[in-house]
Amino acid sequence: MDNIDLVAHAKINLTLDVLAKREDGYHEVEMIMQTIDLHDRILFTKIDTGIEIVSNHPEIPTDKSNLIYKAAELLFKDFKLEGGLRVNLDKRIPVAAGLAGGSSNAAATLVAINRLWDLRLTSEQLAKIGGRLGADIPFCIKGGTQLATGIGTDLKKLTKCPQLYLILVNPPLLVSTAKVYGSLNLEQADKHPSTDEVIRALEEQDRGFIIENLSNLLESVTLKIHPEVAELKNKVAKLSNKALMSGSGPTILGFVSAIEEAESIKSKLEKELPREYRVVVTKTIDQGIVEI
């Protein structure tokens, strides 16, 4: 086997709670994470030597700072692998958007090398390795609907989320996750999400309760730093059943009852918003990395 073509999906956070700040600067979180249909496509090919990345996105680095490079280097070193890897990345997930685009690329890289070099690592083992590179990577390997605790790397599979349709609106802003966590004041934080109740609603497949209780503690931080994101959230809230920021932002999600409704809101928003805003119709799905 010389190459493998993978689809690497984005994630959203149905709930995102921050419980405490740790000594090392990281935060203890409790979040219900969910894979969505929006994805990058990545072709991995074995070559004689080196790690080469080619991407259709001008802003993503193709050098050692790319998370794909870091993930590949980690496995090459840990397992003393022979040969090299060429990666062709077709990027569709907005970058630095709170959608774990980079993390899902890194997750796909671990899955690809595991297959191409026949390492026979389990998804548990790959998730553990991924956790050394970034907190969202273990979830991207597992996918579906999961409760993430610790710094986000301890995962527990939850009942599959009933299908949710949503529009995703990405403003032309790059938001630093580190800056958002760093600006959070837990003493003055907003109302914490009702994580346990949402888990129960997942078990009961109570779509209405889930949508009503979608909640993200980091929202107030990003909305304060970027008032244009607060404005966007208000706009999306008026058009949909519920508006929510994804992860550390700035992407705003609008949950709707049917795909047709999402398409019509998309057309409306595309007319109203500046051209640089990206609007995507998507839905929840149950798998993180998929081979084509």
Ligand SMILES: C[C@@](CO)(OP(=O)(O)O)[C@H](O)COP(=O)(O)OP(=O)(O)OC[C@H]1O[C@@H](n2ccc(N)nc2=O)[C@H](O)[C@@H]1O
């Ligand atoms: C907020 C979330 C929600 O899913 O996602 P994004 O918005 O980035 O997609 C995650 O917690 C982000 O995960 P990820 O983006 O992988 O974080 P990392 O690369 O490991 O860490 C980036 C920086 O965020 C801060 N960080 C991250 C995770 C955590 N539990 N506490 C933190 O304080 C740290 O300052 C760290 O240096």
Ligand SMILES: Nc1ncnc2c1ncn2[C@@H]1O[C@H](COP(=O)(O)OP(=O)(O)O)[C@@H](O)[C@H]1O
């Ligand atoms: N393969 C990659 N895809 C996207 N971003 C990448 C990648 N490798 C490195 N990065 C960098 O990682 C940062 C965070 O990107 P991303 O994972 O898309 O955001 P988020 O953590 O908000 O979901 C960006 O600044 C980007 O330049």
